[in-house]
Amino acid sequence: MLTRLLPALYGILATLLGMAAAHLIAALTVPAASPVLAAGSTVIDLTPTPVKEWAIRTFGTADKPVLIGSVLAVVLVLAGVAGILAARRLALGLSVLVGLAAVAGVLALLRPSAGALDLVPSAVAALVGALTLWLLLRVSGTAEDPAGEGAASQAAARTASRRTVLLATGGAALAAAAVAGAGRWVSQVRLRGTDIALPPAADRAAALPAGLEERVPGISAFRTPNDDFYRVDTALTVPAIDVDSWALTIDGDVDREVEMSFDDLAGMRLVERDITLTCVSNDVGGPYVGAARWLGVPLRDVLDRAGIDSTGADQILCTDVDGMTISVPLKVALDGRDALVAIGMNGEALPREHGFPVRMVVPGLYGFVSACKWMTRMTLTTYDEQQAYWTERDWAIDAPIKISSRIDTPRPLSDSAAGRIVVGGVAWAQGVGIRGVEVRVDGGPWRPAELGPDAGDDYWRQWSYEWDAEPGQHFVACRATNKDGDVQTAVRATPFPEGSSGIQEIAVNVG
Ligand SMILES: Nc1nc2c(c(=O)[nH]1)N[C@H]1C(S)=C(S)[C@@H](COP(=O)(O)O)O[C@H]1N2
Numbered sequence: 001m002l003t004r005l006l007p008a009l010y011g012i013l014a015t016l017l018g019m020a021a022a023h024l025i026a027a028l029t030v031p032a033a034s035p036v037l038a039a040g041s042t043v044i045d046l047t048p049t050p051v052k053e054w055a056i057r058t059f060g061t062a063d064k065p066v067l068i069g070s071v072l073a074v075v076l077v078l079a080g081v082a083g084i085l086a087a088r089r090l091a092l093g094l095s096v097l098v099g100l101a102a103v104a105g106v107l108a109l110l111r112p113s114a115g116a117l118d119l120v121p122s123a124v125a126a127l128v129g130a131l132t133l134w135l136l137l138r139v140s141g142t143a144e145d146p147a148g149e150g151a152a153s154q155a156a157a158r159t160a161s162r163r164t165v166l167l168a169t170g171g172a173a174l175a176a177a178a179v180a181g182a183g184r185w186v187s188q189v190r191l192r193g194t195d196i197a198l199p200p201a202a203d204r205a206a207a208l209p210a211g212l213e214e215r216v217p218g219i220s221a222f223r224t225p226n227d228d229f230y231r232v233d234t235a236l237t238v239p240a241i242d243v244d245s246w247a248l249t250i251d252g253d254v255d256r257e258v259e260m261s262f263d264d265l266a267g268m269r270l271v272e273r274d275i276t277l278t279c280v281s282n283d284v285g286g287p288y289v290g291a292a293r294w295l296g297v298p299l300r301d302v303l304d305r306a307g308i309d310s311t312g313a314d315q316i317l318c319t320d321v322d323g324m325t326i327s328v329p330l331k332v333a334l335d336g337r338d339a340l341v342a343i344g345m346n347g348e349a350l351p352r353e354h355g356f357p358v359r360m361v362v363p364g365l366y367g368f369v370s371a372c373k374w375m376t377r378m379t380l381t382t383y384d385e386q387q388a389y390w391t392e393r394d395w396a397i398d399a400p401i402k403i404s405s406r407i408d409t410p411r412p413l414s415d416s417a418a419g420r421i422v423v424g425g426v427a428w429a430q431g432v433g434i435r436g437v438e439v440r441v442d443g444g445p446w447r448p449a450e451l452g453p454d455a456g457d458d459y460w461r462q463w464s465y466e467w468d469a470e471p472g473q474h475f476v477a478c479r480a481t482n483k484d485g486d487v488q489t490a491v492r493a494t495p496f497p498e499g500s501s502g503i504q505e506i507a508v509n510v511g
């Protein structure tokens with residue numbers, strides 16, 4: 001029985017080795033063309049928006065491992081089938097394996113920025129996979145005899161010892177692990193090098209005041225450290241960009257097309273701004289918001305290099321190195337707000353995860369219509385002519401961030417001792433600023449919270465509220481008011497198509 005299943009194991013091992021080899025080759029050439037990643041990206045692109053929304057909500061940052069795991073599981077089942085088939089009819093089994101690699105090749109080619117080089121990893125996967133499966137079957141004597149050698153040798157092969165089988169499978173498994181390790185190592189080496197020195201800003205931001213975190217344990221830090229900053233994007237691998245060969249092209253409806261190197265950009269007048277970034281997928285009370293000090297060139301100055309005074313464009317279509325597109329409404333971006341072509345975040349170069357070497361940051365617009373990471377092209381065009389990734393998926397094109405507030409502490413459904421409890425959190429209303437936050441306990445009256453320091457209208461504000469809690473279960477809610485006097489709405493909206501709204505209310509247990 002077990003020996004009957006051995007060919008399935010061979011199929012799986014051969015496929016793993018083939019994929020590992022392809023991954024290594026991809027790491028050396030085009031990382032995103034690695035078969036599993038290419039398949040994953042295409043699955044992401046084809047996934048309907050509501051399912052994607054659900055995945056981001058359910059799995060959070062783990063949405064990508066979950067996706068890659070699912071793709072891998074399907075592939076390995078098919079690989080097992082290929083192995084079983086190959087033991088009966090070698091050509092049939094091998095064609096299934098090669099077919100799998102071919103699908104990966106097609107998916108790699110479907111990626112927006114794909115070139116012929118993207119086919120190489122899949123070809124390697126096909127070759128290595130088929131060869132390994134054939135070898136394993138031969139060594140263990142399960143293969144048909146393609147050369148039609150004598151019956152004697154076949155019989156001898158059929159009785160291949162358990163030792164041989166163990167050696168062959170173990171060898172294949174080891175080889176797969178070693179090659180996969182090499183692929184990992186190569187990508188890690190390629191990912192080094194964001195520790196470049198940035199020039200100082202000509203226009204510096206004032207020192208950030210001390211926040212409330214000393215006094216209110218559990219509250220979000222006034223400035224989000226880079227390592228804790230939320231990450232939302234469609235990239236399955238963080239693009240490995242070599243800053244020396246990177247360039248930014250500005251084209252489309254401009255006076256002259258220009259191409260800038262990183263040094264060109266970093267040599268322009270740099271400004272430093274404190275800006276809170278928010279994701280449209282953030283649910284009320286959700287984690288996809290972060291506040292940082294950005295270093296960059298004012299967007300207007302960059303666009304002026306190309307000349308946009310007579311442009312008929314209504315959007316900037318930003319493209320990243322993998323072909324992902326993010327649109328920015330031109331009028332909004334140039335209405336005087338501090339839109340930046342950013343190269344630094346919290347005193348260092350942008351981390352790879354957050355767009356190294358260059359990204360956009362536009363205060364007041366959700367990230368999906370502003371904050372293009374790994375940006376390599378800005379095309380001045382119209383929404384009629386060209387649609388960005390999310391525009392094609394029916395999301396809003398001009399999505400201002402809604403007034404919002406979040407309770408960081410206590411945690412929902414946590415237990416606290418009766419008596420004085422400090423409730424705390426953050427509130428944001430980019431562009432206008434936060435004037436007040438109020439807290440409501442058990443549906444009672446709204447009472448003012450104490451506000452933390454003000455670091456500008458594009459930056460969030462911490463708040464805290466002292467509450468004398470009696471034993472029992474209680475409901476705590478918060479809401480913000482901006483400096484225009486607009487109060488955060490209680491009307492609930494889903495993230496799609498232009499951001500969530502509503503008021504966060506949590507239950508806490510007081511004992
Ligand atoms: N190239 C690229 N840029 C991107 C995205 C993306 O998928 N690809 N996602 C956007 C979205 S939806 C958000 S909310 C912000 C998040 O930026 P962060 O990951 O640095 O927090 O990046 C934006 N920029």
Ligand SMILES: [Mo]
Pocket residue numbers: 232278279280281366367368
């Ligand atoms: Mo987002």
